[in-house]
Amino acid sequence: MSRASSPPLDPVAVSEDLTPLPSLKKAGNADIDFDGQLDQPLKIHEDARSGCGGQTWPAGLVLGKHILRYHRRELQDARILELGAGGGLVGLAVALGCGGGSSLLLTDQDEMLQLMQHNIRLNGVESRASALVLNWGEPLPEAVVQQRPNVVLAAECVYFEPAFPLLMQTLKDLFVLNDEAVVYFCFKKRRRADMQFVKMAKKAFAVDEMFDEDRPVFSRQALFLFSFQSKTAANANKAAAANGKANGANGMHKS
Template sequence: MLPPQPPPAPDSPDFSPLAIGEDLSPLPAYKAAGTAEIGFDGLLAEPLRLREDLASGCGGQTWPAGMVLGRHMLRYHREDLREARILELGAGGGLVGLAVARGCAVGTTPLFVTDQLEMHSLMEHNIALNNLEGKVQAAILNWGEPLPAAVVALKPNVVLAADCVYFEPAFPLLLATLSDLLTLCPEATIYFCFKKRRRADMQFLKKAQKMFKVTEVVDDERPVFCREGLFLYTFQAST
């Protein structure tokens, strides 16, 4: 059963990433390895403990879009994911998926957090660190490759994707995987949050708009995070 969707956001050209100037936004400073406690501004009764470690790649750090998407899911979807089959794409350490598993009412089907092989041990570490074994499962999913058998069996109808737009050569691979997921489950909704940092990010969104039904998501915090270059959309199969 697909969770109910909020109404589309009103047109707001001032906040559109396609309307932002050509200046580039700097990447945030890298953090030293360590364990952080993240409570999403009190939205989690018990904060997540998250190991952040860049030794295996930039996905090992908490990035801004993950915080925005996590807060959105906790504020707007706390009670409507009981029947959802949930997968996080490009999870890194698993921030968003773990937050949903900890703070939202989810069913008995394990929530999948997925990324490349290099991130697998970090995802598993964070699952164990938060005592979410059995509720969250780590899996390898390489963009642009056939979906793993476990993902095909899951047939996710809710996909979480935060900070996946950062490496231009991977854009076609990411789009292919998003398309494969919507082909696998045409009624699925992809919650997609990204920070515009480079000119190429605009081209990614334009291509996504040609392939999918792209809708800006209603969120009371939208004026704040949009001014920081962060944008939150749903992607659905075109009808």
């Protein structure tokens, strides 16, 4: 298949949206604490002139809050990669909120590189976060291969149908690199076609809707929050859980 990358978002190309993309904001700084999840708010410079990722999107806020609320400990020492990071909202929230043992790669198209680097500096996390270009569908950059991420974050990356196979390819490549990785994936459905991406993902990966006490609220806003795992890892986890239960029932407990 073609490994050409998708062009940046053209607002005209999404004019058939069921829910339109928000109108572009003026450049400026925002402090975001994810509804009190961060003691010290994340500082984000937004500048939509660099592309649609230059501003904050609803799925990024939902995913950031979800990770901080439910996955903090798991991510403390994780090797984290963010796809389509834009200004780095989710990845940087995780870097601030999940402790110093993790390493973070923020990735996006070339247009977003400066903004990602700027926001890394703004939050003082240069020692454990860096930014690089990763065009979906292209071979994974060497830095990603070296990092071998075990946690992948992707917010609001489903909005442009021609990019779906490219994003799928990158996710598959990441599971080839580490089939125990977990992808946390959140997007707002704007067009009927967006659900095609979920269909493709369900064919290729084990897809789960994650528990979140805010789900009734964000579902009403057509926001979807999933985890993806490789089918091999998901089956192994299920078998281990069933085994654990059986051992528990037999009074066998591993110390």
